Amino acid sequence: MAEVKARGKITIVDLHDGKPGKPGKDGMNAISLNVTPSTFVFETDTNGTILNSTLAAKKGLVRLYDGVKEVIPAFVSVKPYSCSAKVVMGELTFSSIDPNAYSGKVEVTATYKGEDRTAIVEWMISTMQKNEAKIIGLENKMIGLETSQQQYDSRIGAIETSVGKVETTAKQISIELKNQVIGGTNLLKGASLRSDEVSLIKGKSHKICIHETINIRRDNQGHNVHPYLEINVSGRTQDLYSSGRFWTWLEAGKTYVFSMYYKVFGYATSTLSIAVARSNEYTGDATNWLNGEGEDTIIKDYNWHRYTRRYAINTT
Structure with missing residues (x-):
């Protein structure tokens, strides 16, 4: 723990949180362990199985x-928790994931x-793909039941049996949905509006509010008392495009x-959208905008309402 006591003005340069030294002696540097990246997402095929190629591609640098x-x-x-992993020559790799696990962790300890x-x-497993895979499997079962009923629809007993199977399958569907983890990896992790600037890419930061009509509010009026962006265009005589930006x-x-919560009041002609644009690598300025799926329904x-829009990032 580093402790500094001074009077007046003092400038401290290159201060390390290492072991305390003795008066007149140098302190010791801090020893730190980093693994990059700190979060891994595993994708599945349509059957909900993690591909070996996906496991092999996920590697972490241990420094x-x-x-x-x-x-x-x-x-x-x-x-490792709910997985198998190892570190060889400063590289973290995964060899398997427990079949019933949706998330887990690996604790890496270095001695020096x-x-x-x-x-x-x-x-974590890409939950949207895993949910989709299980739903596809259940749909296939329902198609098989429907075909079976058509083949034996002349026999009342067979029809009653088919109906019983459909009811059972419906219960299975209900159980499957209850067991799913709804959500996914938050790519805007860290963009919590706790500060006026955000850095979601290492070495790059920018202000969230880029127009005079928008401000970050941190009172108790936000959704679930979270900080929020307030856009105020009162008194404006022309249409404005005002927004917050995350890079x-x-x-x-x-x-x-992409999703968010919104609350609108004041103007009946207000519109809302979540826009995605390719940006300049150095300035963050938009170079071209991408069209999302969905409509700007207000x-x-x-009251607070959830708004969601999908974007397919093509290769052109």
Whole structure:
């Protein structure tokens, strides 16, 4: 723990949270362990099975630092939860995921100079694909039952049996839905509006509010008392496009779902949208806008409503 006591004005440069030194002696650098990335997402096929190629592609870099200098640990151990993982030559890899698990973690511990440092890596299954895979399987069962009933529809007993099977399958569908994890990986993690600027890409940050009509509010009026963006165009005589901006990486060839909560009052002609644009790598300025699936439906009743839009990120 570093402690500084001073009077007047003092400038501190390159302060490390290492072991305390003695008066007149240098303190020791902090020893830190980092695993990059810190979160992994595994995708499945239509049967809900994680592909071996997906497991092999997910790798993490394990790095240990003495101050700012990278060092080699004397020993590295892993403690996986609901998965199998290992660290070899500074690389974290996964070999299997428990079939009934939707998420888990790996604790990586490195020993250096007799001290241990631990980093936690989280993993999860792409829940939308897993849900979709299970629903497809249930639909196939229902198609089979329907065909069976058509073949034996002249026999009342067979029809009654088919109806019984459909009711049983419906219960199975209900159980399956109850057991699903609704949601996915939040790619805007960290964009909580707790500060006026956000950094979702390492080494890059920008202001969230980019127009004079929008502000971040942190009172108790937000949805579930969360901070929120307030857009006030009172007194304006022409249409305005006012928005908050979040800059992050999206992968070409994939479809993303964006959602938020909104509450509208004041103007009956208000519109709402979640817009996605390719941006300049250095400035964040939009270069071209992408069309999303859905419509800008506004409910004006002074209550909070959820708004969702899908975007397919093509390769062009």
